[in-house]
Amino acid sequence: MKVLVMNCSPVRNGATAEIVKIVTDCLEKRHDVKNICIDDYDINFCKGCRTCHNTAKCVQNDDVGRIIGQYEWADIVISVSPSYWADIPGQFKAFIDRCTPWCNTHDPHAKISSGKKGYSIALRTGPGMRECERIIASIEHFYGHMDIKCCDSLGLCSVEYKEDLECRREEIVEFCNRLDQMNPEHVPDAEIWDLYNENRELIGKDHVRGEQLPIDGYHLVVHVWIRNSKGDYLISQRSANRPAYPLMWECVGGSVVKGENSLLGAIREAREEVGVELKPENGKVLFTKTRKVIDGRIYNDIMDVWLFEYDGEVDLSNATTDEVAQAVWMNRSQIKELFDANMFVDTLGYFFTEVDKKRR
Numbered sequence: 001m002k003v004l005v006m007n008c009s010p011v012r013n014g015a016t017a018e019i020v021k022i023v024t025d026c027l028e029k030r031h032d033v034k035n036i037c038i039d040d041y042d043i044n045f046c047k048g049c050r051t052c053h054n055t056a057k058c059v060q061n062d063d064v065g066r067i068i069g070q071y072e073w074a075d076i077v078i079s080v081s082p083s084y085w086a087d088i089p090g091q092f093k094a095f096i097d098r099c100t101p102w103c104n105t106h107d108p109h110a111k112i113s114s115g116k117k118g119y120s121i122a123l124r125t126g127p128g129m130r131e132c133e134r135i136i137a138s139i140e141h142f143y144g145h146m147d148i149k150c151c152d153s154l155g156l157c158s159v160e161y162k163e164d165l166e167c168r169r170e171e172i173v174e175f176c177n178r179l180d181q182m183n184p185e186h187v188p189d190a191e192i193w194d195l196y197n198e199n200r201e202l203i204g205k206d207h208v209r210g211e212q213l214p215i216d217g218y219h220l221v222v223h224v225w226i227r228n229s230k231g232d233y234l235i236s237q238r239s240a241n242r243p244a245y246p247l248m249w250e251c252v253g254g255s256v257v258k259g260e261n262s263l264l265g266a267i268r269e270a271r272e273e274v275g276v277e278l279k280p281e282n283g284k285v286l287f288t289k290t291r292k293v294i295d296g297r298i299y300n301d302i303m304d305v306w307l308f309e310y311d312g313e314v315d316l317s318n319a320t321t322d323e324v325a326q327a328v329w330m331n332r333s334q335i336k337e338l339f340d341a342n343m344f345v346d347t348l349g350y351f352f353t354e355v356d357k358k359r360r
């Protein structure tokens with residue numbers, strides 16, 4: 001997920017900036033995170049002319065559009081705002097006022113793309129939470145009129161300087177963990193895997209996809225062959241933009257992510273890649289193979305090969321990723337033709353002896 005964390009204070013190295021840093025450190029392992037500070041932008045005050053009510057555009061030309069550009073980039077916006085006189089700082093308020101062209105209370109109005117999620121963090125020096133709640137309410141009011149869905153918030157009282165945050169880190173990390181849990185479907189950008197030992201026992205360590213696996217840590221991989229009652233298999237062609245094996249044909253497959261088991265991973269991969277909803281009771285593991293070090297490279301995966309019976313519809317527009325260019329039901333000889341033409345992923349050659357054992 002693309003996460004924009006905005007320092008809504010004009011102070012670039014104060015307590016607000018420190019919270020932005022802690023949030024970024026927490027989220028950037030699994031998300032694409034960008035930081036901006038309101039003070040990096042020139043924002044004029046709104047003049048209240050209401051021209052935008054008719055034109056959906058502001059008569060002024062400054063940096064507001066640049067911040068909106070960052071909003072447009074993001075799937076999630078996290079606004080971190082201190083209390084200045086029991087409210088948001090003036091610079092942030094000036095920005096919000098200038099977002100009136102995007103405000104959904106009048107037509108025509110400009111629009112950022114839909115589906116964005118908004119989070120708020122408020123901090124203050126005084127002890128009472130009510131003032132934080134007021135700041136959060138201001139930010140959420142703004143999100144609401146921008147059609148950004150308000151998802152969660154955090155108030156931090158008794159904070160003046162960044163040193164005051166040393167004992168508050170846990171609350172901020174907890175907030176980030178909640179955000180992660182609420183956005184699980186977007187993990188693939190920076191997939192996290194559970195690590196297992198050679199005996200398939202969890203070892204209590206996470207692994208970020210793409211990083212070097214430890215020599216003693218294995219991860220679960222699923223290959224998912226989907227067969228209909230005619231005995232044909234659902235075979236997919238990898239999209240042209242895939243870094244490995246572009247446009248080659250294969251079965252559904254991928255890595256099991258943190259918190260999943262092999263079955264849930266198989267069902268999720270089918271949903272993501274070809275948009276089909278497999279039923280757990282229709283699947284079985286045909287065999288499992290463990291790969292270790294091959295030609296000096298650590299593979300360390302435990303591969304479950306699944307076979308699912310499925311007679312439902314296949315509509316690629318239901319897929320939640322663009323990993324697959326097309327999905328086609330094929331019989332054994334059609335699959336063989338693709339193999340012989342070197343158009344099938346070569347590591348799947350076991351199909352003919354282990355999956356479709358009965359020659360037709």
Ligand SMILES: Cc1cc2nc3c(=O)[nH]c(=O)nc-3n(C[C@H](O)[C@H](O)[C@H](O)COP(=O)(O)O)c2cc1C
Binds near residue numbers: 010017
């Ligand atoms: C101009 C100004 C006004 C402030 N007003 C309040 C206030 O009304 N209530 C409060 O609890 N803290 C208030 N504070 C304290 C800030 O909310 C607090 O120090 C916060 O940590 C500042 O973060 P920053 O340095 O990143 O901007 C104020 C600070 C400043 C600079």
